[in-house]
Amino acid sequence: KRVFEDMKALGRRYVEAACRGENIGFSNMHQLLTDIAQGTKKQVPCGAGLGMLAVDKEGDLHLCHRFVGSDQPTYGNVDRGIDVPKLARFIETAQDRTEFGCKTCRIRSICAGGCYHESYARQGDAFAPVYHYCDLMRDWVDFGVEAYVRIMQANPAFFRTQLEPRLARPGAAQPRPAQELAR
Numbered sequence: 621k622r623v624f625e626d627m628k629a630l631g632r633r634y635v636e637a638a639c640r641g642e643n644i645g646f647s648n649m650h651q652l653l654t655d656i657a658q659g660t661k662k663q664v665p666c667g668a669g670l671g672m673l674a675v676d677k678e679g680d681l682h683l684c685h686r687f688v689g690s691d692q693p694t695y696g697n698v699d700r701g702i703d704v705p706k707l708a709r710f711i712e713t714a715q716d717r718t719e720f721g722c723k724t725c726r727i728r729s730i731c732a733g734g735c736y737h738e739s740y741a742r743q744g745d746a747f748a749p750v751y752h753y754c755d756l757m758r759d760w761v762d763f764g765v766e767a768y769v770r771i772m773q774a775n776p777a778f779f780r781t782q783l784e785p786r787l788a789r790p791g792a793a794q795p796r797p798a799q800e801l802a803r
């Protein structure tokens with residue numbers, strides 16, 4: 621909670637600067653505003669198992685580096701190759717959160733279920749939301765919506781000059797999710 625409060629303190633500085641036409645470079649705020657401005661609709665929370673796998677010392681493939689050393693399933697091996705059907709089943713299941721609170725959550729399009737490893741570590745299930753983080757995330761996204769409106773009223777050109785060029789830049793670095801920062 622304290623980390624999120626400090627992120628909001630930094631976020632307020634970001635908004636003040638944006639209203640003056642300056643960008644202080646707080647990348648989490650920048651990403652949140654980009655998602656809000658573009659109407660992002662995520663199907664899965666992150667690139668684990670999609671754009672990324674992690675390899676352990678035996679050569680086995682995990683969803684991401686955090687799952688290395690866990691008792692969670694692996695998805696192939698560097699010698700045998702990626703177990704695509706197994707990975708596909710995981711990703712398909714990740715998109716169906718109907719049995720959890722995500723079903724009716726107002727930030728589902730931006731969060732998409734939260735960090736798999738955080739869920740596994742806290743709830744024993746890679747798909748089960750960590751609900752105390754959910755409250756913090758909803759508060760953070762609400763903060764972002766307020767920030768978006770404030771900047772839009774004071775200096776709408778900010779989005780054109782600061783967000784759109786960043787979106788157009790191939791391979792632009794993505795910030796770590798707020799959930800990860802709060803760990």
Ligand code: SF4
Nearest residue numbers: 722725731733749754
């Ligand atoms: S904040 Fe929680 S309930 Fe909402 S989409 Fe994310 S994980 Fe699901």
